[in-house]
Ligand SMILES: *[C@@H]1O[C@H](CO)[C@@H](O)[C@H](O)[C@H]1NC(C)=O
Ligand SMILES: *[C@@H]1O[C@H](CO)[C@@H](O)[C@H](O)[C@H]1NC(C)=O
Ligand SMILES: *[C@@H]1O[C@H](CO)[C@@H](O)[C@H](O)[C@H]1NC(C)=O
């Protein structure tokens with residue numbers, strides 16, 4: 001093999017290794033809370049990861065949604081049970097309040113200018129909490145019973161500011177409008 005092709009091969013291998021180590025990190029991630037999730041996915045945008053356990057007996061999912069964020073920003077994860085976009089999604093949002101305490105609550109997204117105030121979702125959400133550590137916010141919650149099978153449309157989101165306890169608008173282009181997908185809960 002010519003020297004140049006060896007160099008190119010090595011470059012490819014190193015690039016792949018760097019790619020794997022920087023992006024494929026959900027499966028070996030250890031929670032400081034010692035919780036274990038059997039399934040996870042490294043989401044393609046917003047430096048986000050979803051970990052979950054699907055509980056067949058209750059058709060519920062126990063999730064941990066984590067994403068890189070600054071201390072003044074917010075993160076959210078949602079299921080849209082009636083469509084694929086933002087409107088109609090049933091969200092859980094987390095941020096540090098002005099006392100520096102992680103705050104987490106559910107909020108239904110009823111329009112493109114949602115109130116982002118606490119509200120009830122169309123399905124039950126229980127046992128929720130949030131933490132902020134190592135420049136990452138994590139939301140823990142149990143969603144369900146989910147009545148429509150094991151494939152969900154999920155959406156994740158982030159914004160850089162919170163004002164008077166209300167998460168402010170996120171960017172409306174780029175990664176922030178690519179952050180939705182269909183997810184088969186039994187696929188991982
Ligand atoms: C997961 O594995 C990757 C690749 O081996 C490594 O770079 C990363 O540090 C690991 N992450 C944790 C949290 O152990
Ligand atoms: C199931 O789907 C129907 C129709 O799309 C929707 O109205 C309902 O909210 C969904 N239920 C759950 C629990 O996701
Ligand atoms: C922040 O959250 C904590 C815990 O819920 C609460 O005690 C505190 O009053 C909140 N601070 C503000 C400014 O809302």
Ligand SMILES: *[C@@H]1O[C@H](CO)[C@@H](O)[C@H](O)[C@H]1NC(C)=O
Nearest residue numbers: 033035062127129140141142
């Ligand atoms: C409730 O949440 C806590 C902390 O996230 C977790 O350790 C526990 O397993 C959860 N319980 C249920 C029933 O999901």
